Amino acid sequence: MIADMLPGDWPSDSWAVIGLSLKVGLVAVTATTPVAFLLAWILARWRFPLKILLDALVHLPLIVPPVVTGWLLLILFGANGPVGRFLAAQFGITLLFRWTGAALAAAIMALPLMVRAMRLSIEAVDRRLEQAAETLGAGRLRIFATISLPLAAPGILVAFILGFARSLGEFGATITFVSDIPGETRTLPIAIYSSLQMPGGETGAAWFALMSILLSMGALLLSGLLARRVGWRRIDHVL
Numbered sequence: 001m002i003a004d005m006l007p008g009d010w011p012s013d014s015w016a017v018i019g020l021s022l023k024v025g026l027v028a029v030t031a032t033t034p035v036a037f038l039l040a041w042i043l044a045r046w047r048f049p050l051k052i053l054l055d056a057l058v059h060l061p062l063i064v065p066p067v068v069t070g071w072l073l074l075i076l077f078g079a080n081g082p083v084g085r086f087l088a089a090q091f092g093i094t095l096l097f098r099w100t101g102a103a104l105a106a107a108i109m110a111l112p113l114m115v116r117a118m119r120l121s122i123e124a125v126d127r128r129l130e131q132a133a134e135t136l137g138a139g140r141l142r143i144f145a146t147i148s149l150p151l152a153a154p155g156i157l158v159a160f161i162l163g164f165a166r167s168l169g170e171f172g173a174t175i176t177f178v179s180d181i182p183g184e185t186r187t188l189p190i191a192i193y194s195s196l197q198m199p200g201g202e203t204g205a206a207w208f209a210l211m212s213i214l215l216s217m218g219a220l221l222l223s224g225l226l227a228r229r230v231g232w233r234r235i236d237h238v239l
Contacts, residue, residue, distance in 0.1 A: 013182060013191075018211055021187040024099060025167035028106035029114070029160050036111055036159060040118035061173075062112045069108055070176025077101065077177070101178040102185045106170040110163035117162055121155020122148075165219040168212060188212045 039058055043051065061069050077084040077095045087093040095101035125148055133143045171189035178185040180194055192208045195201035 013186070014207060014211075016183055017186055017188060017191045017208065018215075020099060020102075020183070020185075021168055021212075021215070024103045024106055024187055025164045027100075027103040028110060028167045029163040031103070032107040032111055032114060032163060033156065033160055036114035036163070037118050037156060039111075040115045040122055040155075040159075043115070044119045044122040058115050059112045061109050066109060066170070066172025067176050070105060070173035073101075073105060073108070073173065073177040077104065095178075097178050097181055097185065099178075099184055102170075102174045102187060103167075105173040105177050106167035107163075109170045109173055110166040113166055114159035114163040117159040118152065118155045121152045121158070124155075125151045161219050161222065165216045168215055168219075188215075 039054075043055055043058070074096070075081050077087070079085070079088070079094075079096055084094070084096065087095070093100075095104055129147050129151075130143050133147055134140075138146075168187075169189060170187070171193065174185065174187065175190055175193070180186055180190050186194065188208050188211060192205045192212070195205035195208060198204075
C-alpha cells in the first residue's frame with residue numbers, strides 16, 4: 001500500500017507532526033542525558049545498601065505498562081498534582097496538555113535505556129588508568145574530565161541516540177498524560193493512532209508509520225557510522 005501512495009496522499013499535518021516529534025525527542029534526551037549519566041555513574045561506581053532498589057526504580061518504566069507511567073505523571077504533574085501546582089504557582093509552567101509534557105513522558109520512558117548504555121560504558125573504563133593518574137598527583141575532577149569521561153563518551157553517544165529513537169516511538173505514557181492535541185502533543189505514534197480511528201485513515205497511518213521507521217532507523221544507522229568514524233568499537237558491542 002505504501003508503494004502505491006502519491007505525494008498528495010500525505011496528511012495535511014504531516015510536517016507539523018514530524019517536526020513536533022523531532023523537537024520532543026531532542027528536548028527529552030538532551031534534558032535526560034545529565035540525569036542518566038549521574039544515575040549510571042552511581043550504579044556503576046557506588047556501593048550502598050539501597051542500590052538494588054535504585055536500580056529497580058530506574059528500570060521500572062521498562063516493566064510497567066506505559067499507561068501506568070502516564071497516569072503517575074498525571075497525578076504528579078497535573079493541574080492538581082503536587083509538582084504541577086508548584087511549577088504553575090512558582091514559575092508559571094504547565095506541562096499538562098503541552099508539548100513539554102510529551103517531552104517529559106518521552107524522557108521518563110527513555111531513561112532506562114540511556115542509563116543502561118552509559119553504565120556499561122562506565123564499567124568498561126579501565127580503573128587502573130584512573131589509579132595511575134591519581135598516583136601522579138591528579139585530582140579527582142581532573143581524572144574524571146581527562147580519563148573517565150572521555151573513555152565513557154561512547155556510551156553517552158549511544159545513550160543519546162537510543163534515547164532519541166525511543167522517544168520517537170513513545171505513545172502510551174504520552175497520550176495518557178497530555179492527550180492528543182493537534183499541533184501541540186500529536187507526535188508520530190499518536191498521529192498513527194488518530195489516523196486509524198478515522199474512516200479511510202489507513203493511508204495517513206501508513207505514511208506516519210513509514211516516517212517513524214525511517215527516523216528511528218536513521219538514528220541507529222547514524223550511531224553506527226559515528227562509531228566507525230571515530231573508532232569506538234565498543235558502541236557496536238552495546239548496540
